[in-house]
Amino acid sequence: xxxxxxxxxxxxxxxxxxxxxxxxxxxxxxxxxxxxxxxxxxxxxxxxxxxxxxxxxxxxxxxxxxxxxxxxxxxxxxxxxxxxxxxxxxxxxxxxxxxxxxxxxxxxxxxxxxxxxxxxxxxxxxxxxxxxxxxxxxxxxxxxxxxxxxxxxxxxxxxxxxxxxxxxxxxxxxxxxxxxxxxxxxxxxxxxxxxxxxxxxxxxxxxxxxxxxxxxxxxxxxxxxxxxxxxxxxxxxxxxxxxxxxxxxxxxxxxxxxxxxxxxxxxxxxxxxxxxxxxxxxxxxxxxxxxxxxxxxxxxxxxxxxxxxxxxxxxxxxxxxxxxxxxxxxxxxxxxxxxxxxxxxxxxxxxxxxxxxxxxxxxxxxxxxxxxxxxxxxxxxxxxxxxxxxxxxxxxxxxxxxxxxxxxxxxxxxxxxxxxxxxxxxxxxxxxxxxxxxxxxxxxxxxxxxxxxxxxxxxxxxxxxxxxxxxxxxxxxxxxxxxxxxxxxxxxxxx
Amino acid sequence: xxxxxxxxxxxxxxxxxxxxxxxxxxxxxxxxxxxxxxxxxxxxxxxxxxxxxxxxxxxxxxxxxxxxxxxxxxxxxxxxxxxxxxxxxxxxxxxxxxxxxxxxxxxxxxxxxxxxxxxxxxxxxxxxxxxxxxxxxxxxxxxxxxxxxxxxxxxxxxxxxxxxxxxxxxxxxxxxxxxxxxxxxxxxxxxxxxxxxxxxxxxxxxxxxxxxxxxxxxxxxx
Numbered sequence: 176x177x178x179x180x181x182x183x184x185x186x187x188x189x190x191x192x193x194x195x196x197x198x199x200x201x202x203x204x205x206x207x208x209x210x211x212x213x214x215x216x217x218x219x220x221x222x223x224x225x226x227x228x229x230x231x232x233x234x235x236x237x238x239x240x241x242x243x244x245x246x247x248x249x250x251x252x253x254x255x256x257x258x259x260x261x262x263x264x265x266x267x268x269x270x271x272x273x274x275x276x277x278x279x280x281x282x283x284x285x286x287x288x289x290x291x292x293x294x295x296x297x298x299x300x301x302x303x304x305x306x307x308x309x310x311x312x313x314x315x316x317x318x319x320x321x322x323x324x325x326x327x328x329x330x331x332x333x334x335x336x337x338x339x340x341x342x343x344x345x346x347x348x349x350x351x352x353x354x355x356x357x358x359x360x361x362x363x364x365x366x367x368x369x370x371x372x373x374x375x376x377x378x379x380x381x382x383x384x385x386x387x388x389x390x391x392x393x394x395x396x397x398x399x400x401x402x403x404x405x406x407x408x409x410x411x412x413x414x415x416x417x418x419x420x421x422x423x424x425x426x427x428x429x430x431x432x433x434x435x436x437x438x439x440x441x442x443x444x445x446x447x448x449x450x451x452x453x454x455x456x457x458x459x460x461x462x463x464x465x466x467x468x469x470x471x472x473x474x475x476x477x478x479x480x481x482x483x484x485x486x487x488x489x490x491x492x493x494x495x496x497x498x499x500x501x502x503x504x505x506x507x508x509x510x511x512x513x514x515x516x517x518x519x520x521x522x523x524x525x526x527x528x529x530x531x532x533x534x535x536x537x538x539x540x541x542x543x544x545x546x547x548x549x550x551x552x553x554x555x556x557x558x559x560x561x562x563x564x565x566x567x568x569x570x571x572x573x574x575x576x577x578x579x580x581x582x583x584x585x586x587x588x589x590x591x592x593x594x595x596x597x598x599x600x601x602x603x604x605x606x607x608x609x610x611x612x613x614x615x616x617x618x619x620x621x622x623x624x625x626x627x628x629x630x631x632x633x634x635x636x637x638x639x640x641x642x643x644x645x646x647x648x649x650x651x652x653x654x655x656x657x658x659x660x661x662x663x664x665x666x667x668x669x670x
Numbered sequence: 671x672x673x674x675x676x677x678x679x680x681x682x683x684x685x686x687x688x689x690x691x692x693x694x695x696x697x698x699x700x701x702x703x704x705x706x707x708x709x710x711x712x713x714x715x716x717x718x719x720x721x722x723x724x725x726x727x728x729x730x731x732x733x734x735x736x737x738x739x740x741x742x743x744x745x746x747x748x749x750x751x752x753x754x755x756x757x758x759x760x761x762x763x764x765x766x767x768x769x770x771x772x773x774x775x776x777x778x779x780x781x782x783x784x785x786x787x788x789x790x791x792x793x794x795x796x797x798x799x800x801x802x803x804x805x806x807x808x809x810x811x812x813x814x815x816x817x818x819x820x821x822x823x824x825x826x827x828x829x830x831x832x833x834x835x836x837x838x839x840x841x842x843x844x845x846x847x848x849x850x851x852x853x854x855x856x857x858x859x860x861x862x863x864x865x866x867x868x869x870x871x872x873x874x875x876x877x878x879x880x881x882x883x884x885x886x887x888x889x890x891x892x
Contacts, residue, residue, distance in 0.1 A: 236816060237782070237814060238814065240806070240813070240814050240815060240816040240817065241816070241817065244816045244817050244818075244819065245819050245820065246820070247820040250736060250737070250816055250818070250820075251737065251740065251741070251816050252736045252737020252738055252739070252740050252741075253735075253736070253737055255737060255740050256737060256740070314735040314736075315735070316734065316735060316737060317734070317774060318733075318734040318735075318737060318739045318774055318776055319774050320739075320779065347674065355674070355677065360677055363677060363678070363681065364677075364681045367678070367681050367682065368681065368685050371685055371689070372685075375689065375693060379693070379697075380774070384773045384774065385697055385701055386700065386701050386702065386703060386770055387700060387703060387766055387767075387769040387770040387771075387772060387775060388696075388700060388766045388769050388775055388777070389696050389697050389700050389701050390772075390773075390774055390775045391775050391777050392692060392693065392696040392697075393693055393696075394775075396688065396689075396692045396693055400688075404685065437680065437684075440680065440681065440684040440685075441684055441687075444684060444685050444687070444688040444689075445687075445688045445691065445692065447688075447692060448692060450779060451777070453745075453747035453748065453751050453752060454745050454747070454764075454777055455745055455763070455764045455765045455766050455768060455769065455777070456696075456766065457696075457699065457700075457766070460692065460696060463691065463692075464692070522751075526747075526751055526752055529752075529779075530743060530778075530779065530780055530781035531780075531781070532782075534779065534780075601752070601753065601781065602752050602753045603753065604753040604756035604757045608757070608784050609810065609812055609813070612782070612783075612812065612813065612814055613812055615782070615814075616814075619814075
C-alpha cells in the first residue's frame, strides 16, 4: 500500500504542475460524458420540479384538508407517495446516477464507454417511473413506504438499473488508474448494494409477500438502506471528491476515510428496524437495530472530522464557489441528521417522536439537506465541464442557494420542534386527540412557506440550466472559465 | 487501497450480514406463524385472527389505494410505552400474530390521525363512518382529514323520500331540497373493512387484561 499523500496526489491531477496530456485526457473524458450524464441530470431535475409541485400540494392539504379534495387522484394519500417516489426515484436517484457516472469516468481515467447503453438505461428509468407514478395516482399504490410504485412498473426500473450497474462494472474493469480513491469505494458499494436491496424488497413484498409483520421488517430494512446504502454513499463520494478538488488540497486523513467507509458498511445496513420500536415485533430485532444506530456515531464523527479538517483554513472559499457552498452545507446536514437519527433511535426518545412530524423533518434534513445539497453542488461543477459552457447567471445561483438554505432551515427547525410537542401531547392521555391535531397546525403552515422558498430555489436552478443548455445549442460561444473562483484556471477546468 | 476484489468482497459481506439478520431471520422466526386456536366457554374451537370477508377485504384494497396509512397507524404499543392503551386505542399491545393475514401489512408510521387498530370496536355505527368519510367536519370538527366526496354519489331523491342509506346532512353540509347523498360501493367496502378492525382477543403471547384492570385503565373511548 502506497503512502496516503501519494495516493491523493495521483488522483488530483488538477493540483499537479502543468501536465498537458493529463489535462487533455480530462477534457476528453468530460466531453464523452456529455450526452448520458446530461440525460440523467436533466430528467432528474424535471422530476424535481414535478416532485416539488406535488410536495406543495401535499403540504397545503395537511393544514387545509379541503384543498383539491374532490379529485380522487389528488387525495392526500396518493399525492404524498407520488411526491416521495418522484423525488426519490425520479430526482435523487437519477441525478445521483448522473453524478456517479461522471465521477466513475474521472476517477477511473477512462472516457465514457458505451454511452448508448447508459442513455437507453436513462430512457427506461424514465418510462418505468412515469408508469409507476401515474399508477400511484390512479390508485395502484402498494402502500408499502418507499416502494409504492406498483409491481408492473418496478421491473422496468430494475432493467434500467441493471444496465447502469453493468456499465459501472465495465468502466471499473477498464480503469487506467489502479489506485482507488475513497469516492470510488463508496460509489462501487452503492452500485452493488442497491440491486440487492431492490430485488429483495421486490420479491418479498410485491411478488410473493412474506407473512404478516415479516413484511414490515423487510420494508424498513429496505427503506432505511435506500437512504443509508444508496444515497449516503453517493453523497459522501461526491463530498470526498469536491471538497479537495475545489480547495486544492488532499483529504486530511486517509486512515480516517478507511475507518469511516468500513464502519458505515458494517453498521448502517443494520439500522432499519428502529422504525418499528414499540411495534408488533420480537424485541431482539428492534434492539439490534438500535445498537447499530448508536454505532453509526463512528462513521459519522469520523467523516465529519475528516471533512472539517480538510476544510480548515479554507472557509473563505465558500464565498466564491457555489460548488463548495452547497457541498459543505450538505456535509454539515449529514452530520446533523445522522446525530439526530442516533438520538431518535433510543427507545425513550422514539416513544415521543415516532408517529409525529418530527420524523418527516428528520427525513428532509437527510435527503434534502444532505443529499440534494451535495448533488446541487456537484452539478455546479460538472455541468460547465461537460458542456464547455459557463453558468449564465450569478444572480440565479444566489437565488438558488438562499432559497434552498432558508427554506431548509424554515422547514426542518420548526417541524422538528412541532413534532416533539406533538409527541409529548399525544403521550399524555389527558389531552384530547383533537387538541393534539390542532397543536400541529401552525407548524404545518410554516412548512408550506418553507416549501415555497425551496420551490423558488429549484425554479432558479432549472432556469439557469436551461439558459446554459440553450447556449450549447445556440451560436453563442464562450471559452470555459472556472466558475468556481471567477478566475481563469485551466488546470481545474480541464481544458 | 488498490485491491478491487477485496473491496468487492467487503461490500458483499457487510450487506449479507444484515440480509441474514434482518430479512432471513425474521422470516425464519415469524414467516410461518399461523392463527391461534383456542376453546371458548361452550367448548367450541375459536380461531384468531380470521381472514376477512369479501367486502371487508375489498375495503382493505381501498384503504391501501387511498393511502390511509400515511396518517393512521394500526399498531398498539405496550402499556406504559406511549399512551396507546391509556387513550383506549386498544386493550392490549398488538403482536406479530395479529397480522398474519395482512397483505400488505399496514402498520403505519404516522399518527396525524388516531390509531385504527380497533376502530371496529370503538366505532361500529355505519352512519357515523359514512358521514365521517363524506366530510370529517360533520363528525369531528377541526379534523385535518380530507373529505372523500368521490366515494359518494349525489343524486335526485326518489318519489318515496330519501333512500334508507342516504346520509343525514343538515345545515352547512346540506345538499339542497330534493337531493340526497348515498355511499358508492367503495365507501361501503371501506366501512366494512374499518368495522372489521379489532384485536380484543386473548392470545397466549398477549393476553387481554383482567376485567377489573380494563375498567380502571379505560377512559371512555372516543
